[in-house]
Amino acid sequence: MADSKAKSGILLDIRNLRIEATVFPPGEAPKNIVLVHDVSLTLEKGKVLGLIGESGAGKSTIGLSSMGYGRGGVRITGGEVILNGRDILKGGKEGFRKLRGREVCYVAQSAAAAFNPAHRLMDQVVEATLLHGTATRAEAEKRAVALFKKLSLPNPETIGERFPHQVSGGQLQRVMTAMALCSEPDLIVFDEPTTALDVTTQIDVLAAIKDAIRDTHVAALYITHDLAVVAQVSDEIMVLRHGRLVEWGGTRQIIKEPRQEYTNALVSVHEIEHQEQKPGTTPFLSVKNVTAAYGRSHIKVLKNVSVDIYPGQTLAVVGESGSGKSTLARAITGLLPPEEGTVTFDGRPLANKLADRPKEDLRQLQMIYQMADVAMNPRQTVGTIIGRPLEFYFGIRGRERDRRVADLLDKIEMGKGFIDRYPAELSGGQKQRVCIARSLAAKPKLIICDEVTSALDPLVAHGILELLLELQKEESVAYLFITHDLATVKSIADSIAVMYRGEVVRYGAKSKVLTPPFDAYTDLLLSSVPEMEIGWLEKAIKGRRMASAGN
Amino acid sequence: MLDIKRIPIPALIGIVLTALFVLAAIFAPWIAPHGNGEIVGDVWEPMSATHWLGTDNLGRDLLSRMIYGARITLFIAVLATALSFSLGAILGFSAAVFGGWFDTLLSRLVDLLMSIPTLIMALVVLSVLPTNLVTLILVMGVLDSTRVYRLSRAVAVDINVMDYVEAAKLRGENEAWIIFREILPNALSPLVSELGLRFIYAVLFLSTLSFLGLGVQPPDADWGGMVKENKDGIVFGIAAALIPAAAIAALAISVNLVADWVLNRTTSLKGGRG
């Protein structure tokens, strides 16, 4: 496709880029691995190219190569990076320094870490401009204030006086965008700029970035793992996997008519068919008017929360960080005894404190964590991890235990060959599956799933969700599914509780909760979830009734 | 299990040297050419075929004294390390798991002890206590256990908040399972390398005390004491005092090399096999 374009309009032309790194596996000789295999791309002036892929796809590495930069021992070993008509790889260190911060600027995922805590924001924003001598300090600051305004930052005249820790995450991300735009570069590399933000904040930052790109006519490489996000800002999308090009095309083509199977899987990742079950007559677990706080503080993390869970069904608890959704799980499990209210289980009240609960109650409530890495003892084998609940609750030992572990491994679609593996030897998805098997081993009535898919790549997460639904059918186990991701909720919930600042603001069957009329917060939350549709962003911004919390 | 070829050369040197010192200490009476207190020649004879390292300030064979000195040095250092380690690790783990007033009380006490340099505190205490091996080991062990306490408490506190420990608590496991099955296996590698460092510290500390005349008392002598015995020769150009001093350095370096390797090996695995 590059050939069809007018040569003169091309800003960046990467040809057969090959990037390698040396890894040092413990106990073995260091070896070279190839991170990027002969990838080529072209970018016209003023256009936005989205680079998308899972972790390890090489997207950030490619993005940084446009500045001649490699993180931690990463080397460009082949190909050409032609920027503004010259191969920057031939320019040497001096050449890189001249283009960084002048022709190409970078916006990092975590602006909070990327700003120097010791300097005021304004000094950092204008630093590159002054360094390259493209403007005087007064001009640069004027430009910065104008950019702050454009990016709808509060108090644009004075925000530059502040230090990074005095500004919220969403705002910092926009200041970083202003910093990149300030030296009027030809190209900006956005490296997952909204991934670390809450969903209602993400939409504002995304809109601000999009407007800024449009108005300044800067070209951009927009790197993300979220196809719905990149669809809002990009003219073209390039799909990468394991350092190789999968598919490259116009945004509409990629999301509407993907040609490759992998792209198709990414596009349809959120579509899981799940028939909503009607709530039964009696819930087996009821949370009634629970109020809780950490320590002796007077700030209540949970305020008068009531929800019910029915046998074999899924209650999804949705909210942003700080909404109290994980605290609800801790209150139910007894890790954080509620100050007021009760949790009833099978018609009788559960003891408030973990220590006061009989073994049988503990068995009935199991938990799966967000970070499977740290949820398993690294010094125990998969066999011990899954087998321990069998021993502990049912007294099953020896060969019988191994047989049951093998059955459970089958259930989670891993063979019994994994029985002697250590967690460090498993992939992210496999780790989460083992955690699921561990909780199933107890034959519980309820499994609390705390953000179990949010640390995983979309396709892997998709597999985990399907597995959970499958297991629910077989074992008729109920889930309390805690998440910030509404797409996940739509896929698996029977009923939904929306939480905001410690309170349940909306609660009921899924179909009811997701049908208008909405309360203000649910409306904001629902409208903030990126949809895989061109023009969604503008529509969503226009239709909003409430400003996001992170603003 | 362990492939010798995969051990890096510095660690190998460390292992060999440490082993040599230990063997010399264990088999001292059989290896040493002369008795510990036996006067065999003139004062400060130079190195020769009969006396490989020469003789000391009283005309005793320096090599034999060195071998016996290894015995005393290692004996006291090992016992002091064992004491500081068991005391520090047990209290540290308990403080982390039980928490509450027990943790607060112990931690404040340790803060207090650590706010005085160990050597100064030892000197203060030794000024009133009888000078014998038991006192020496107790003082060294107790003072040094504060460092082991800090480390093991910190390690255990870190592990105690991991999700897998929470999962075990939710399962209903008791404290013993949590300490021995969940925390201990994961705390082992930092503790093992700390063991090496504590041992080095014990050797250096003992040598310093003996050098100052407050450690092992004559006629017995550890290496530090031998430096003290022979230090007056230095101004006459007699290097006898440098030999035990160099032996201390060599022992400390070799244990350091081993500890360094153990630490690297175990941390790079991040759990899993090994």
Add this chain to the structure above:
Amino acid sequence: MSSPIVKLVAQRVALGIVLLLAVSVLIFAGTQILPGDVAQAILGQSATPESLANLREQLGLNQPAYVRYFQWLGGVLTGDLGTAMSSGQDIATSIKGRLWNTLFLAFWAAIVAVPLAIILGLIAVRYRNGWVDKLISGLALASTSFPEFFIGYVLVYFFAVKWQIFPGISTVYDGMPFGERMQAIALPATALTLVVLAHMMRMTRAAILNVMQSAYVETAELKGLSAFNVIRKHAFPNAIAPIINVVMLNLAYLIVGVVVVEVIFVYPGMGQYLVDHVTKRDVPVVQAVGLIFAAVYISLNIIADIAAIIANPRLRHPK
């Protein structure tokens, strides 16, 4: 200066004072309540009961421990450190000159060691994983394994005996000309420098590396700043606090090293005075000198903490 800093610093200083009081209790308890009777220790096993009783009376040992503690503490706070048992001299008077000598020695060791350690630490970071770095970390490993007297006597053996450049015994006296005094302390100061240098260098290297690996240094590199400017403008301001911390901790370590080094070079300072009187079991002197060492050590630690508080932009510019 904004209020949270003042509050934190005040807290830290108050804590330090409490700690010092607790330490004084500990030092007092360590010498008075432990088994082993001071009077017995002074007079030896062959002492007659009468002489023991007399000495106890003389030392005030018949009063309860807490009364003696407060008498002692009251004395210390008013500058009266008591009299030495062995010589009958006033401790405060004997200490004055020695304290000055020790501080003089430690000062010159620090003047050399601190900048050298920071520069070498920076070099190690600049040529990370190169041979310079490896050499430096190898030397650091070695020197943490060397006993102070090994370093000291090697210096004496070569510089004083073989080459006769500096004196092996550091005699100083009142009114000694500065130049001669410097020559006298050349070897002990070098030994002290070597004792703390490697450790300080290694910690400086770690502190700087920690800063160099942060995301804002990458941001600076991606703005096109030169390696030097990245370090000067972005790494250095954030590395100051950890480096001050490293320096203070090592200076605290230096005052321990001073004890052994003074004995090696027969230097008339606090350390030698302490060791002498421990051997003589002269408890009042040991208490007084121990307390002074502890006070210096604690103060250095407090300064390190305060430096870290002041250098933290989050505390300097609260929300």
